[in-house]
Amino acid sequence: xxxxxxxxxxxxxxxxxxxMIDVVxxxxxxxxxxxxxxxxxxxxxxxxxxxxxxxxxxxxVQLFKIDVAKLSRDSDxxxxxxxxxxxxxxxxxxLKQRAETNPDTSIIINCDPNAKHKKLIRLLDVCSEYGxxxxxxxxxxxxxxxxxx
Amino acid sequence: MARSRxxxxxxxxxxxxxxMIDIVxxxxxxxxxxxxxxxxxxxEKVVLANAPxxxxxxxxxxxxxxxxxxxxxxxxxxxLPMTMPxxxxxxxxxxxxWGSDIPIIIxxxxxxxxxxxxxxxxxxxxxxxxxxxxNAAIDDGGN
Numbered sequence: 272x273x274x275x276x277x278x279x280x281x282x283x284x285x286x287x288x289x290x291m292i293d294v295v296x297x298x299x300x301x302x303x304x305x306x307x308x309x310x311x312x313x314x315x316x317x318x319x320x321x322x323x324x325x326x327x328x329x330x331x332v333q334l335f336k337i338d339v340a341k342l343s344r345d346s347d348x349x350x351x352x353x354x355x356x357x358x359x360x361x362x363x364x365x366l367k368q369r370a371e372t373n374p375d376t377s378i379i380i381n382c383d384p385n386a387k388h389k390k391l392i393r394l395l396d397v398c399s400e401y402g403x404x405x406x407x408x409x410x411x412x413x414x415x416x417x418x419x420x
Numbered sequence: 421m422a423r424s425r426x427x428x429x430x431x432x433x434x435x436x437x438x439x440m441i442d443i444v445x446x447x448x449x450x451x452x453x454x455x456x457x458x459x460x461x462x463x464e465k466v467v468l469a470n471a472p473x474x475x476x477x478x479x480x481x482x483x484x485x486x487x488x489x490x491x492x493x494x495x496x497x498x499x500l501p502m503t504m505p506x507x508x509x510x511x512x513x514x515x516x517x518w519g520s521d522i523p524i525i526i527x528x529x530x531x532x533x534x535x536x537x538x539x540x541x542x543x544x545x546x547x548x549x550x551x552x553x554x555n556a557a558i559d560d561g562g563n
Contacts, residue, residue: 281473286435307507311557313471313472313477315556316552319541382532385534386533386534387533398473399473
């Protein structure tokens with residue numbers, strides 16, 4: 272009886288990547304969906320007296336007083352400079368002019384406790400735009416705080 | 421008696437990737453959770469006002485103390501609501517640890533009334549800290 276030949280069958284070696292691709296796609300979709308839009312932050316510095324700093328005396332600084340007040344519901348666009356009402360665009364032009372003539376002007380911002388924070392930020396932003404950096408924030412103690420509903 | 425035939429069968433060659441996927445998952449979970457902890461100081465309930473001309477934040481001082489002010493006046497530090505006395509204590513502790521020149525970042529909601537921001541500023545000045553900065557968003561559209 273003749274011996275039969277042994278058969279060695281070798282299949283092609285394959286890495287099963289289909290499952291891995293599924294998982295990778297799932298992760299990709301997850302990260303794309305959960306990605307939040309990146310909002311770039313800005314910082315607006317304000318001057319507070321440093322402890323032990325010498326008081327500024329006899330300096331010929333020009334003062335410029337701006338009131339950020341809450342007058343009515345529609346008053347977000349109105350600011351007061353030396354008790355004169357200014358629309359925001361007019362105030363911008365005024366600050367630009369002031370920055371060109373004297374960039375060292377000290378600006379005193381008197382903020383109403385009832386005013387919205389965005390109104391103050393808008394003013395600080397304009398000052399930052401025109402390079403006015405000497406900003407002092409004071410608060411009007413005479414105005415009574417009324418909580419918004 | 422006839423001899424039985426020996427069968428030589430070779431298993432299919434495959435790389436065991438299931439264990440690798442397990443490890444990859446573990447790594448992803450680790451990175452996702454640690455990244456979330458880094459962002460924790462930013463209170464999601466605070467919508468920042470727009471300041472397109474503000475100084476962009478390029479490098480954050482690691483000593484910076486961030487105080488969030490929500491529209492209803494609630495103040496939070498590191499996602500924990502805190503009262504003004506507690507905030508003052510935290511500021512004092514930070515000042516004694518790192519000095520009085522640490523930056524204080526006030527993240528006020530755009531609709532928060534200035535009274536609440538003033539309370540935070542009063543707490544800051546009472547602890548003899550003076551580097552106060554308002555946080556805003558660089559975005560042309562919106563508020």
